[in-house]
Amino acid sequence: MRIVIxxxxxxxxxxxAQLLGMRGHEVVAAxxxxxxxxxxxxxxxxxxAVIDIRMPPTHTDEGLQAALALxxxxxxLGVLLxxxxxxxxxxxELLAEGSSGVGYLLKERVSDxxxxxxxxDRVATGGTALDPEVVTQLFGAGPREGGITTLTPRERQVxxxxxxxxxxxxxxxxxxxxxxxxxxxxxxxxxxxxLTASDDDHRRVLSVLKYLDGRQ
Amino acid sequence: MSAxxxxxxxxxxxxPVAVLVLREPVSxxxxxxxGYFLLNIPxxxxxxxxxxxxxxxxxxLAITAVGVPxxxxxxxxxxxxxxxxxRMARRFLGEDVAAPLPLDPxxxxxxxxxxxxxxxxxxxxxxYLMIAVPLTxxxxxxxxxxxxxxxxxxxxxxxxxxxxxxxTKVDADGTVHHGFVFFDVVFDTWPRQLLITVVGAxxxxxxxxxVRALLLVDRLLIRALLxxxxxxxxxxxxxxxxxxxxxxxxxxxxxxxxxLHDGAQARxxxxxxNLTMLNETLGPDIDQDSRRxxxxxxxxxxxxLVELRDVVGNIHPPALDGGLETALATLxxxxxxxxxxTADLPDRPAAAIETIAYFSAAELLTNVTxxxxxxxxxxxxxxxxxxxxxxxxDDGRGGADVAGGTGLRGLTERxxxxxxxxxxxxxxxxxxxxxxxxxxxx
Numbered sequence: 316m317r318i319v320i321x322x323x324x325x326x327x328x329x330x331x332a333q334l335l336g337m338r339g340h341e342v343v344a345a346x347x348x349x350x351x352x353x354x355x356x357x358x359x360x361x362x363x364a365v366i367d368i369r370m371p372p373t374h375t376d377e378g379l380q381a382a383l384a385l386x387x388x389x390x391x392l393g394v395l396l397x398x399x400x401x402x403x404x405x406x407x408e409l410l411a412e413g414s415s416g417v418g419y420l421l422k423e424r425v426s427d428x429x430x431x432x433x434x435x436d437r438v439a440t441g442g443t444a445l446d447p448e449v450v451t452q453l454f455g456a457g458p459r460e461g462g463i464t465t466l467t468p469r470e471r472q473v474x475x476x477x478x479x480x481x482x483x484x485x486x487x488x489x490x491x492x493x494x495x496x497x498x499x500x501x502x503x504x505x506x507x508x509x510l511t512a513s514d515d516d517h518r519r520v521l522s523v524l525k526y527l528d529g530r531q
Numbered sequence: 532m533s534a535x536x537x538x539x540x541x542x543x544x545x546x547p548v549a550v551l552v553l554r555e556p557v558s559x560x561x562x563x564x565x566g567y568f569l570l571n572i573p574x575x576x577x578x579x580x581x582x583x584x585x586x587x588x589x590x591x592l593a594i595t596a597v598g599v600p601x602x603x604x605x606x607x608x609x610x611x612x613x614x615x616x617x618r619m620a621r622r623f624l625g626e627d628v629a630a631p632l633p634l635d636p637x638x639x640x641x642x643x644x645x646x647x648x649x650x651x652x653x654x655x656x657x658x659y660l661m662i663a664v665p666l667t668x669x670x671x672x673x674x675x676x677x678x679x680x681x682x683x684x685x686x687x688x689x690x691x692x693x694x695x696x697x698x699t700k701v702d703a704d705g706t707v708h709h710g711f712v713f714f715d716v717v718f719d720t721w722p723r724q725l726l727i728t729v730v731g732a733x734x735x736x737x738x739x740x741x742v743r744a745l746l747l748v749d750r751l752l753i754r755a756l757l758x759x760x761x762x763x764x765x766x767x768x769x770x771x772x773x774x775x776x777x778x779x780x781x782x783x784x785x786x787x788x789x790x791l792h793d794g795a796q797a798r799x800x801x802x803x804x805n806l807t808m809l810n811e812t813l814g815p816d817i818d819q820d821s822r823r824x825x826x827x828x829x830x831x832x833x834x835x836l837v838e839l840r841d842v843v844g845n846i847h848p849p850a851l852d853g854g855l856e857t858a859l860a861t862l863x864x865x866x867x868x869x870x871x872x873t874a875d876l877p878d879r880p881a882a883a884i885e886t887i888a889y890f891s892a893a894e895l896l897t898n899v900t901x902x903x904x905x906x907x908x909x910x911x912x913x914x915x916x917x918x919x920x921x922x923x924x925d926d927g928r929g930g931a932d933v934a935g936g937t938g939l940r941g942l943t944e945r946x947x948x949x950x951x952x953x954x955x956x957x958x959x960x961x962x963x964x965x966x967x968x969x970x971x972x973x
């Protein structure tokens with residue numbers, strides 16, 4: 316995988332590049348601000364860009380804005396937002412234009428390299444990767460009318476993993492059950508929530524999030 | 532033994548009154564006071580000339596463009612002279628008068644001009660200067676009548692011997708006298724000369740007290756006119772320093788958040804990265820104990836980040852950087868009870884106000900979740916008549932009361948720090964409407 320990193324902290328930028336290099340990924344550029352990020356992406360056409368949300372000059376949401384612009388400009392580029400905080404507003408803005416090839420992870424997720432590179436892979440191949448904390452916050456936002464309240468605890472667990480962007484087989488492996496069992500859960504969830512069933516990962520995420528968002 | 536020696540320390544001996552009186556004219560204090568007065572003469576003269584000339588010119592030219600700024604200039608200069616006087620009084624007289632707050636001018640050239648014109652501290656300093664003129668004149672007389680005459684009197688025999696300062700008086704019988712003439716009496720004989728010397732000595736003893744009495748008036752004037760001012764002004768000063776303190780706290784909290792984000796938090800993420808790399812480098816073939824230690828270290832790093840995030844969320848939620856509306860949207864998204872948020876703030880409030888509004892909303896949402904049993908919450912944040920109004924409505928069971936719990940009371944107090952108000956309308960059975968009214972700026 317060819318990766319561009321945008322992160323204003325030197326230690327994190329270099330650490331991340333080194334870390335990804337250990338798994339055989341090629342970090343083609345590592346920059347400290349949004350302007351250089353755009354230039355490097357245009358030059359190297361990477362598979363995925365890992366972008367810190369807070370970067371100079373204002374340290375608010377430069378990274379998010381750059382990610383949105385890059386997605387419009389470069390079709391097929393995966394963008395993974397990398398932050399120390401979960402901001403549901405940022406998640407919404409990121410997903411507003413589709414959940415294909417986007418991700419939002421907390422920085423501490425680097426401590427599990429398998430999970431981290433798996434998430435990066437999903438984003439690079441057009442999937443979705445949402446941090447469990449993001450999902451928790453969206454779900455923590457509570458029961459809507461009907462629907463979600465009727466889910467069993469197991470179904471809720473499955474729904475949360477779906478929202479993180481995982482496939483059925485990944486969920487099955489995680490919960491140590493068969494793929495078949497997960498398929499049944501998913502069908503039940505979709506039925507209870509009145510969602511159209513779909514095998515397409517990112518559309519599943521999108522429908523879940525749309526549903527969660529529907530209360531606003 | 533040692534306790535006894537402590538008690539037997541010789542008592543501080545107070546010199547007799549006579550010694551005090553005799554010593555006073557040569558005391559450090561008497562000289563300092565005299566020095567203050569002498570220095571005061573040119574300062575007052577120059578100050579008055581400056582104030583009168585610039586005020587008169589300003590008034591005379593008031594219809595032109597330079598007139599009003601000139602008056603502002605005079606007031607501003609008077610303020611600085613006042614501060615010089617306070618420093619003189621502290622240095623020479625030990626009179627420690629607190630300085631009024633510095634002028635906090637409105638922005639722009641005209642703002643500064645109008646602030647100067649309305650600067651009460653400056654106008655009070657002008658009043659002081661005007662009163663200082665007659666006081667200084669009286670003072671010159673007093674100093675001349677005491678210090679100067681005492682010196683002349685004490686040195687009279689010497690002057691007589693040298694033939695200085697002598698008048699000439701011719702008696703009716705034609706006898707010519709040389710000497711100091713006072714009420715037709717010539718002080719030329721030896722006992723008469725001695726009498727003058729004695730009078731000089733007496734004046735010398737009186738001199739320091741006379742100057743001190745004079746300066747007492749000056750001290751009172753300095754306190755009244757060059758200090759921080761009356762109650763109304765004091766309140767304004769306090770309001771300003773409070774606003775400053777509140778803004779300062781908001782800025783500090785924001786800086787702490789930044790520092791944590793760029794410093795400690797980034798470093799702990801780096802530690803987590805390094806541990807991950809170490810884990811990769813070591814591969815699968817390490818012993819159980821090392822593996823356990825490594826895993827524990829990674830978990831601690833992760834926990835530390837979670838805890839730091841909570842701390843930061845309690846002091847300055849990062850979402851506030853994007854404005855109050857963004858932060859409230861994030862807050863609403865986290866609420867377990869669905870929230871309808873309406874926000875309309877054309878002007879961005881001061882950072883401190885945003886923080887207070889944010890934490891008020893957070894506290895109110897928590898209250899609703901905990902106590903009301905509501906199904907829906909409505910949060911409105913709008914600008915009304917130049918103030919910010921936060922209204923939280925829920926369809927719960929009502930009965931909320933400021934006196935009831937510590938939550939609403941604490942909130943009322945927090946809102947009060949910026950002259951905000953909290954109103955509760957919560958009849959039993961609901962619905963509950965709680966309004967928080969805040970100024971847009973501190």
